[in-house]
Amino acid sequence: MSNNAKKNGPFEVKTVEALVALMSANDLSEIYLRDGNQHVRLRRGTAVTAVVPAPAPAASVMAAAPSGKPADAVPTAAAPKKNLLEIKSETVGTFYSQAKPGEPPFVKMGDRITPNKVVGLVEVMKTYNEIQANCTGLIVEVLVENGKYVEFGEVLFRVDPA
Numbered sequence: 001m002s003n004n005a006k007k008n009g010p011f012e013v014k015t016v017e018a019l020v021a022l023m024s025a026n027d028l029s030e031i032y033l034r035d036g037n038q039h040v041r042l043r044r045g046t047a048v049t050a051v052v053p054a055p056a057p058a059a060s061v062m063a064a065a066p067s068g069k070p071a072d073a074v075p076t077a078a079a080p081k082k083n084l085l086e087i088k089s090e091t092v093g094t095f096y097s098q099a100k101p102g103e104p105p106f107v108k109m110g111d112r113i114t115p116n117k118v119v120g121l122v123e124v125m126k127t128y129n130e131i132q133a134n135c136t137g138l139i140v141e142v143l144v145e146n147g148k149y150v151e152f153g154e155v156l157f158r159v160d161p162a
Contacts, residue, residue: 015040049056085135087157093124097146105146107157111139119157122150137161 019031019042031042089095097105097120107119113133120131141158144150 073117076101083161084140085137085159085161086155086158087119087131087133087135089152089154089156090124090131091122091124091129092152093122093129093145093150095146095148095150095156096121096123097142097144107133107139107142109139109142112161113137113139120144131156133159135159135161 022031028030031105044062081114097107099106099121106121107117113119115132115134118130118134119133119139121128122131123129137159139157140160142156144154144156150156
């Protein structure tokens with residue numbers, strides 16, 4: 001048996017099961033582990049889904065779920081009623097909603113934004129990268145807290161273009 005087969009890495013099923021049990025036992029919503037270039041992030045209770053217009057058949061699938069499919073088969077987030085735009089992180093790092101502690105946030109829920117509006121900063125290796133809205137509309141959802149780690153492509157805000 002090789003050394004790699006003996007090592008229980010972050011992607012082993014037993015490890016993931018143990019982490020899920022640890023999360024449940026301690027009422028944790030997220031676990032992030034890194035070992036060298038391998039990492040694993042587990043989240044409970046927050047489903048991040050792509051926002052796309054729902055086709056007409058989607059409603060019939062949702063309605064059919066109680067008649068035979070288990071509840072887990074039904075998507076956790078209902079399809080949005082509007083086409084919302086997403087502002088995503090352009091890099092990994094720590095998200096900051098304000099330029100300096102004590103200052104007001106760049107944007108908050110209900111703010112009207114334009115494409116060049118800075119909505120936050122992502123710091124990686126002491127370099128602060130501005131996140132611009134790149135869209136016009138009204139901030140309807142703020143999905144990340146100040147000082148939290150974000151991944152590349154993670155949705156930070158949802159915007160109603162109307």
